[in-house]
Amino acid sequence: QVQLQQSGARLLKPSETLSLTCGLHSGSFRGYYWNWIRQTPGKGLEWIGEINHSGSTHYNPSLKSRVTISIDTAENQFSLQLSPVTAADTAVFYCARRKTYYYGSGNYYRTYMDVWGKGTTVTVSS
């Protein structure tokens, strides 16, 4: 059964860099997109961005200037960097697998998130 393993809670100061890693257990990176989503009481669920096994990325335009998502298939993990952080970045960060739907000739749609990590609480405070 596919599992996504996230690290423990983080405390950062404003202007620092947030680095999170999501480990993939019992599955393959191929055929999916690997996502980061965050959740706050005020803004709810917010999609941050995604990457596939070959390194192709898509980012939320609202965060694009501060976000980098990378993948290390040899280490079975993908990562998020967000810099610089502010108090507004305080949230629970989730990693998730996003399914693809193939419709022929190598074309596909990116669809919904079917497997989620347990989440990492990130607090940004001076």
Add this chain to the structure above:
Amino acid sequence: DIVMTQSPDSLAVSLGERATINCRSSQSVLNISNNKNFLTWYQQKPGQPPKVLIYWASTRESGVPDRFSGSGSGTDFTLTISSLQAEDVAVYYCQQYHSTPVTFGGGTKVEIK
């Protein structure tokens, strides 16, 4: 961005009764090429990540009880819990995957009356 608006924000339903949650998108999420609505419903319990219930607006995920059903097309969608059970207390979210960025509704909290 496509804005997803859910209603109500919360509802309280008696055990065994029907719960209905609505979701409206600011643009159609119907893909004309394959005639599928690019919409998902998630359930989230306290301290847990979201769990997918329904995708393509009306297809139940494997293992999800058949008391959960999704309907609608274009811009208006509904999640129905036909007979509310105690374990269904949660927050429910709709999400569109028609356009980037994917966007989520604000959530509907379901409680027992």
